[in-house]
Amino acid sequence: MVRIEHNFKAMGGPCCLRLDADDDAVAGVAIAAAVAEVARLEKKYSRYLDESLTSQINRAAGAGIPVPIDQETSALLSYANTVWQESDGLFDLTSGVLRLAWDFKSGRCPDQLEIDALLPLVGWDLVQREQGNVYLPRAGMELDFGGCVKEYAADSAAIQLRRHGVTSALVDLAGDMVALGTPQGNASGVSGWPIGIRHPVEKDKALAGVHLPEGGLASSGDYERCLHIDGKRYGHILHPRTGWPVQGLIAVSVLAEQCLVAGSSATIAMLKPAGEALDWLDNLGLPWLAIDADLNCHGSLAAS
Amino acid sequence: MPSRKDDLNKTLVALTSSAFLLPAYQSAMADAPPEFTEIGMRYSKYKEDDLSAKKTINGVRSERMDIDVAQFHLLAPVSDDWSVALDVGWEDMSGASPWFVGEIRDGDGDPGVIMSGASIEDTRTEVSVTTRYYFDSGTAGVNYTYSDEDDYESKSISLDGSLNSEDGLTTYSASLSASDDDITPTQGTYPTNTLSATKDIRSAWIGVSRIISKRALVRFGLSYTYRDGYLTDPYKYKDNRPDERKEWTASAGYRHFFAEQNAALHVDYRYFDDDWDIASQTLDVAWIQNVGQDITVAPFIRYYTQDRAKFFSVVINDDNDSDYFSDDYRLSSFGAFSYGLRVNYEIGNWSINADAERYQTDESWGLYSGEEAPALVDTWRYGVGLSYAFR
Numbered sequence: 220m221v222r223i224e225h226n227f228k229a230m231g232g233p234c235c236l237r238l239d240a241d242d243d244a245v246a247g248v249a250i251a252a253a254v255a256e257v258a259r260l261e262k263k264y265s266r267y268l269d270e271s272l273t274s275q276i277n278r279a280a281g282a283g284i285p286v287p288i289d290q291e292t293s294a295l296l297s298y299a300n301t302v303w304q305e306s307d308g309l310f311d312l313t314s315g316v317l318r319l320a321w322d323f324k325s326g327r328c329p330d331q332l333e334i335d336a337l338l339p340l341v342g343w344d345l346v347q348r349e350q351g352n353v354y355l356p357r358a359g360m361e362l363d364f365g366g367c368v369k370e371y372a373a374d375s376a377a378i379q380l381r382r383h384g385v386t387s388a389l390v391d392l393a394g395d396m397v398a399l400g401t402p403q404g405n406a407s408g409v410s411g412w413p414i415g416i417r418h419p420v421e422k423d424k425a426l427a428g429v430h431l432p433e434g435g436l437a438s439s440g441d442y443e444r445c446l447h448i449d450g451k452r453y454g455h456i457l458h459p460r461t462g463w464p465v466q467g468l469i470a471v472s473v474l475a476e477q478c479l480v481a482g483s484s485a486t487i488a489m490l491k492p493a494g495e496a497l498d499w500l501d502n503l504g505l506p507w508l509a510i511d512a513d514l515n516c517h518g519s520l521a522a523s
Numbered sequence: 524m525p526s527r528k529d530d531l532n533k534t535l536v537a538l539t540s541s542a543f544l545l546p547a548y549q550s551a552m553a554d555a556p557p558e559f560t561e562i563g564m565r566y567s568k569y570k571e572d573d574l575s576a577k578k579t580i581n582g583v584r585s586e587r588m589d590i591d592v593a594q595f596h597l598l599a600p601v602s603d604d605w606s607v608a609l610d611v612g613w614e615d616m617s618g619a620s621p622w623f624v625g626e627i628r629d630g631d632g633d634p635g636v637i638m639s640g641a642s643i644e645d646t647r648t649e650v651s652v653t654t655r656y657y658f659d660s661g662t663a664g665v666n667y668t669y670s671d672e673d674d675y676e677s678k679s680i681s682l683d684g685s686l687n688s689e690d691g692l693t694t695y696s697a698s699l700s701a702s703d704d705d706i707t708p709t710q711g712t713y714p715t716n717t718l719s720a721t722k723d724i725r726s727a728w729i730g731v732s733r734i735i736s737k738r739a740l741v742r743f744g745l746s747y748t749y750r751d752g753y754l755t756d757p758y759k760y761k762d763n764r765p766d767e768r769k770e771w772t773a774s775a776g777y778r779h780f781f782a783e784q785n786a787a788l789h790v791d792y793r794y795f796d797d798d799w800d801i802a803s804q805t806l807d808v809a810w811i812q813n814v815g816q817d818i819t820v821a822p823f824i825r826y827y828t829q830d831r832a833k834f835f836s837v838v839i840n841d842d843n844d845s846d847y848f849s850d851d852y853r854l855s856s857f858g859a860f861s862y863g864l865r866v867n868y869e870i871g872n873w874s875i876n877a878d879a880e881r882y883q884t885d886e887s888w889g890l891y892s893g894e895e896a897p898a899l900v901d902t903w904r905y906g907v908g909l910s911y912a913f914r
Binding site for chain 1: 532534535538539541542544545547548659782783785813815
């Protein structure tokens with residue numbers, strides 16, 4: 220049994236596959252399949268790539284012609300619709316366009332006028348989805364799958380590993396993680412892969428140690444990109460109806476069977492006002508960890 | 524360890540079930556034609572234990588049936604959405620089977636079996652062709668099977684289809700089959716109950732299966748079979764059965780994959796009832812254990828119990844004046860356990876499998892009460908197979 224670690228870059232961040240396998244050749248084939256799966260999803264859904272389906276859909280916005288989509292995309296949009304409903308409209312795949320008003324490197328807040336100009340382009344309920352195609356009715360509208368594709372890719376990569384005979388692995392796509400089995404030679408007696416959840420401010424410090432059982436862990440935070448103006452903190456998580464940063468939690472991590480569900484749950488919590496978010500996470504029934512603006516830890520994982 | 528709420532949150536259920544519709548999570552259930560041509564050969568042996576001296580009327584131990592089976596299998600993709608399969612089987616049967624049950628055995632006064640004598644020799648050839656079409660939301664198949672042996676010829680056709688629900692989690696299945704059989708008993712020492720007869724079988728089945736979580740699936744099925752024609756065993760001395768039989772079954776199954784153990788649990792239950800008053804129940808439990816990447820080991824156990832047919836008697840008296848009667852142990856009440864092991868080993872494009880199964884019966888193991896038929900049989904079955912995929 221050997222531990223193999225494969226590092227690569229995808230979906231805008233550092234990725235890593237760690238696996239315990241009997242045989243180098245088998246591991247090599249499995250890794251190649253997992254990496255290819257992540258690359259496939261990036262190529263298909265990245266809004267930065269002109270040839271991606273996302274770019275095609277966005278280019279066709281307001282042009283009057285629905286864009287044909289495959290079953291996977293249709294299922295992804297249905298999933299996004301469920302998250303939109305369950306978050307009372309806070310999770311919105313069309314809200315990415317608001318970033319045009321917010322330049323977090325500039326150190327300035329946008330004018331309300333700039334935001335007002337973009338708000339009509341935001342609205343999941345405007346998106347026309349029919350059997351086999353999708354259409355954004357207003358020119359300038361954009362879909363951004365950034366809020367779910369990385370998590371879906373982590374799940375898909377893990378499924379590829381399992382399909383190629385790997386029974387023990389940890390997939391890490393820039394913080395979105397999926398574990399299969401338990402690492403070999405694990406003497407602690409605790410099943411699952413040991414993972415440190417990073418402290419949002421003190422980068423080198425782990426906030427909590429978790430043994431990730433079979434399933435996914437996703438984190439959402441706005442400590443990476445934010446503005447501090449006149450003592451007020453503006454995170455990059457924008458409210459889809461106001462266009463302004465949400466004054467909520469600064470980091471949330473959730474564990475779920477599917478990394479995709481963990482990721483959506485963390486994102487919904489980030490979009491809610493802090494107090495409401497903590498109650499919502501508590502009721503959700505999944506293991507979670509959250510940091511509020513005063514750097515206090517909350518959640519079932521905080522105590523462990 | 525992280526704690527989990529006992530009651531599932533509505534939002535969590537909505538998110539999880541919606542995520543399920545994504546193709547990645549459904550890889551296990553995708554309906555896809557085979558990617559490669561596969562051929563396989565298999566040899567198996569079925570052997571009935573000798574009938575002990577205590578059960579025969581003359582106090583002499585008797586051999587029973589012995590069947591050697593060779594099978595050939597070919598499965599090939601024709602196009603992206605179409606496959607064809609060919610199965611050919613040969614069986615060589617020899618031995619003796621119960622002729623009738625005598626009223627009084629010498630010595631202890633228990634009923635005793637009179638065997639047919641080691642006179643049965645037959646071979647059977649079966650050819651079966653299946654073609655299947657795969658469409659976006661399901662599959663449809665047609666099968667034709669022809670089987671021929673010295674005293675029996677059967678031609679059957681079946682149609683089946685499956686349809687996946689919009690959300691991809693539920694599969695509905697249905698099938699219809701019909702067979703026309705000709706019976707021409709081999710004439711030997713003993714007179715047979717008929718010289719030539721026919722029998723028709725019509726059967727319908729509906730089923731539904733649903734994925735209920737990432738690792739669990741449930742399924743339910745209902746079937747109806749109608750047999751019409753000569754249903755009597757032509758070789759048994761005291762056997763006359765109705766020329767019609769209506770059968771119903773209801774079944775339920777559960778599959779659960781345990782990721783930590785890399786194994787799956789299969790539990791299946793079946794209830795059967797017919798208008799001969801034979802009710803039966805079957806419980807199957809199998810544990811399919813993956814060992815490393817190439818080996819699967821699957822121990823299984825099955826419990827079966829049935830009630831006797833309304834016209835069954837352990838001994839048919841000579842002064843019997845019923846319309847229908849039989850002393851065939853297969854129509855008696857009994858319970859049976861079978862247990863065994865299946866092993867599969869994949870090496871490159873080759874796959875080797877082997878299995879062994881022991882089947883044991885006893886009247887006292889049954890849930891239905893009745894008298895024990897002395898001819899109840901215990902059997903062994905074992906086989907080895909080899910298949911190759913042209914990747």
